Amino acid sequence: MSDKHKNHEHHEDHIDEVMGMKQGHGKVPRFLIVVYAVLAIWAVGYALTVKGIDERPAGGEAAQGVSAEVGKGLSGQCIACHGADFNGGMGGAAPTLHGVVDKLKPEGVKEVLTKGRGGMPPLGASWTPDQQDSMVEFLKTLK
Ligand code: HEC
Helix, strand or coil: CCCHHHHHHHHHHHHHHCHHHHCCCCCHHHHHHHHHHHHHHHHHHHHHHHHHHHHHHHHCCCCCCCCHHHHHHHCHHHHHHHCCCCCCEHHHCECCCCCHHHHHHHHHHHHHHHHCECCECCHHHHCCHHHHHHHHHHHHCCC
16 A cells, blocks of 8 residues: 555644654745745835835925925026026017016916917926926016
């Protein structure tokens, strides 16, 4: 009688009884289960940690929201026509932007920005409301 397969099952039972002794060679799978369990726990923890890190820059240092800084970043597009110091250009066709927020009010500035006017292209049409408000904030710093 050769009951190799049966023997295998019996083997498992024996292992439980003599855990200490068998751990050397026969118990590698059980050891791996422990490793996998630890890895699984670590993976969940890691996933949560990564999420936390991802959320931080979004609300934090990334220069979003409304600020003159953001507006300044967008103002490079205006220099060609309005001049490097925004004092007007195009031979007088593009007026100075100094004091323009007082003159047109924020709504008027955003109207020109998003709809264009004469030789002024609607550069802000694709901007977010925050970007439009940021440009207004930047223009306020020019007066
Ligand atoms: C292609 C040239 C050009 C560019 C680029 C340009 N502008 Fe203008 N802008 C003009 C011209 C020309 C006018 C005058 C329009 C008119 O006569 O109605 C004008 C008018 C304006 C006005 C109204 C000024 C007033 O006194 O009524 C504002 C505000 C303005 N531009 C802001 C900007 C900003 C901000 C940018 C950059 C995002 C910009 N412009 C980029 C050409 C330009």
